[in-house]
Amino acid sequence: MLTxxxxxxxxxxxxxxxxxxxxxSISSKQxxxxxxxxxxxxxxKGLWKQIGDQINASQIEVHDFYFNTWSLQFYEDCNQYKDEIKIIFQQVINNTSDYKLAIHQSIQTFLKEFPDNKCNERKIYxxxxQYAKSNHKLFGVQPKAYQLSLTIFENYAFQRAVNTELEQ
Structure with missing residues (x-):
């Protein structure tokens, strides 16, 4: 984090x-x-390293500051499109079980339907x-902790079935 x-x-x-x-010569922030x-x-990519060297920060800190803070002043607030984005996602998720693909397709659809928007794609993502994660039961998206415990249980159940079969 930059000072x-x-x-x-x-x-x-x-x-x-x-x-x-x-x-x-560059005359404005825009x-x-x-x-x-x-x-x-x-x-x-060397740009971040050069800046980092001059301001005594890491390349990653400079990169993250640029994308997560400084550059956001040039985008509009995506929350004004929140309802439209959710509707698009709900339509897309019905055609695929892969929520990551659904998110990607939803962003592309949103950009086509609202070509004049000035939203940051990372913020839309x-x-x-977050929407998919908070509505995981509705969309079949499982939070990572649940997925991990489910995988551990499935591995345990499989191993137990194999051991039971070997004992017989």
């Missing part, structure tokens, strides 16, 4: 590095965000995952 001092240095350092990469997104599409 207050590192957070203050983050944007300045990002601006300097991105300006140097694109060989252009432009900085757009250029950074373009750089990331080109798979320039988190919203759908």
């Amino acid at each position: 207050k001092q590192q957070i203050l240095m983050f944007e300045k350092t990002l601006l300097e590095l991105v300006s140097a990469i694109v060989h252009q 432009l900085l965000f757009e250029f950074t997104q373009e750089i990331l599409i080109k798979n320039r 988190q919203m759908l995952y």
